[in-house]
Amino acid sequence: MRGPAANHRYRLPPPLFDARCRACWLCAGVLVLVVASFVSLDLPLAALFSSDALASMGRFLAEFSSPDLSPAFVGQVTRATWETLAMSLLGTLLATLAGGILALPASRLHDTDAAPARAPARLMLNALRAVPELVWAALLLIAVGLGPFAGTLALAVHTTGVLGRLFAEAIENAPPGPAAALRVQGAGSVRVFLYATLPQVLPQLMSYTLYRWENNIRAxxxxxxxxxxxxxxxxxxxxxxxxxxxxxxxxMAMVLLVALVDGASFGSRRLLTR
Known part of the structure; x- marks a missing residue:
């Protein structure tokens, strides 16, 4: 078989590394950073897989072979499981409301929108999500004391920064056609958002919320x-x-709770994206 079709069929693959390929240079840089990380951290991998370490881990794991399944203790674990689930639900709900409110000034609704509050709103969202949940919880424990209230607030504050940024990006990336058509007809900004932008991005916002709920269960x-x-x-x-x-x-209760919530959230997101 000869001709242009034959030449196209048997064309050699591109070289593994090309000096003009930006992705190749990026991968090479990441590889250098990984190697430098191993060298600089001085990880004692030999001690991790030594016979003494393996024996200690074996004894430690053997002690988990007989969990306490007495009715009294299972009742305590059940109440704590519900408390963890309630913390994640309430924290995610508060973060969804606060993130949605902050996402509006943090997004540019159309090309001609000056969006003067976009930079400060995004700076606030970055600050909220830059601090981990554990740090927020440690700070809030000083203010409200021990208990689930501090944990709920810590989840809400951190997740507000995450969801607010995701919501703002979804609003900005919404297809502009329906919103532009309403603006041409003289509709105000509130009506344009409610009838054009929000219906397009609502499934994506719900998917983000459910995904963060999964993370908040673990947190x-x-x-x-x-x-x-x-x-x-x-x-x-x-x-x-x-x-x-x-x-x-x-x-065991932690693993079961995370598995149930992951399954429920995954199924809900599949239904929303159909």
């Missing part, structure tokens, strides 16, 4: 370690006392 379980209530507080307490049979029960 709520960790926040309890600093005294913010829920399963994390029980985990820190029983691990501190080396009660591994009770610790195993708490970990």
């Amino acid at each position: 709520a379980a960790v926040l309890g370690v600093v005294g913010a209530g829920g399963l994390g507080q029980m985990l820190a307490f029983h691990m501190g006392l080396f009660q591994m049979h009770k610790t195993a029960t708490v970990l």
